[in-house]
Amino acid sequence: MIPREPENQDNNESEIGNNPACESSQDIEKVLTEAQQKAQDYLDSWKRAQADFINYKRRTEQERLEMGKYANTQLILSLLPILDDFDRAFDSTTPQLEKTEWIEGIKLIERKLKSILEIQGVSPIKAVGEPFDPNLHEAVMHIKGEEGKVIQELRKGYNLYDKVIRPSHVAVGNGELVEEQTDE
DSSP, X not given: OOOOOOOOHHHHHHHHHHOHHHHHHHHHHHHHHHHHHHHXXXXXXXXXXXXXXXXXXXXXXXXXXXXXXXXTHHHHHHHHHHHHHHHHHHHTOOHHHHTSHHHHHHHHHHHHHHHHHHHTTEEEOOOTTSBOOTTTEEEEEEESSSTXXXXXXXXXXXXXTTEEEEOEEEEEEOSOOOOOOOOO
């Protein structure tokens, strides 16, 4: 056996710093830390992508439902003039014609059309006596009456669910008082 020299403590510490095995363990720790950071970054990116995909799915589902809900808008808009024609026809009938079966049959057809549209989500916009709302009403003239109030409805407006598909054409009061007629 070869006698060994006693190890010097100071010498031992300097060897650790210069020891290639120790450097490689520090390199391994550094590489491991970097790999863990990359893995965490990838995980965060994946979580964000997953959340974005879930939001995208929810948004497209909502858009699909909205599209289905309002798909008949053009058809409904093309039927509304028929309701206008019914209203004009009934406004112009004489009291003698009102009592005929023929007019009653026409009124039945009008009620049936209105009920079908109601089932589809169509509802008339209330106008006369209401404050003027530019989201619901389209002012086409000013007449004597309370300022800012709808005095007369010239064409009915309609909502489809919660969306205005045709605003009401209305006459709005201009603030001039209407003189009441007295029979003296």
